[in-house]
Amino acid sequence: MSLSGRTVFLDRDGTLNKKPAEGSYVTKAADLELLPGAAEAVRILNEAGALAVVVTNQRGIARGLMTEDDLANVHRALTRRLASRGAYLDAIYHCPHDIGQCECRKPEIGMLRRAFDEIPAATQMGAALVGDSDSDIEAARRAKITAVAIAERSRCLRLVPDIRAASLLDAMRILERSRPCSVATRKTSITVTMAEERDTADSWPGQRTTGASR
Secondary structure, X not given: OOOOOOEEEEOOEOOOEOXXXXXXXXXXXXXXXXXXXXHHHHHHHHHHOOEEEEEEEOOOOOOOOOOHHHHXXXXXXHHHHHHOOOOOOXXXXXXXXXXXXXXXXXXXXXXXXXXXXXXXXXXXXXXXXXXXXXXXXXXXXXXXXXXXXXXXXXXXOOOOOXXXXXXXHHHHHHHHOOOOOOOOOOOOOEEOOOOOOOOOOOOOOOOOOOOOOO
16 A cells, blocks of 8 residues: 555654653754654655654643743754755644643544544544654554554564554655554564665645644
C-alpha cells in the first residue's frame, strides 16, 4: 500500500529533531536541530499525498519552563527549516499539560482525535504514529493505528511496536511498502536499516499550526 491518502502522525523530539536531555525542553529556536533525513522523510509524505501531522507533548509549559509563545517560535523555526528542504507539515498539535491533567497528553489520544475531527482529509484507515517512546506506541494502540518506533531509542522500550525503523526516513520507506496494521492483526515487529540521508531544497507549499490544549 502506498502512502497516498494516509495520515501519518509524527512525534517531535527524538523523531523530527534531536531530543533534549531528560528533564529539558526545546525552549527556543536556537535549540532546535533537525535529525538527519527528517526533512526528506516529511517531503516523501508530502509528495505521496499523505498528511504529515505532528503530535507532541510539551510539559515544559505546565512546569513554567517555557510559554506558549516560546513554543510557537520553535514551531515557526521547525516549519522554516523543513521548508528550506522542500517539506511541510499539515498541522502541529501540542499538549501543554502536566502528567494526568488532560486527555491530550500521549498516551492519551486527544490530539489524534482532534486531528481526525478537524482535518477533513484525515482518516484512521491506514494511519500511523511514528515516535521514540512507549507513550507513542501506547497512543497508537489506543487509537487503533500502526505504531512505528524509531530504533535509536527502541532498545529501552517496554512496549513492542508494529514497525521498528532506524530513522524517520526509513520509517517512511517501510510504510510505503507495508500494509496498514490493526489491533487484530498485530503479531510481529519489522526492523529496517538506516538508509542514505539526503537534503534537498525545494519550494514550500505551506502549513498550519494548532495547539491541543483545551
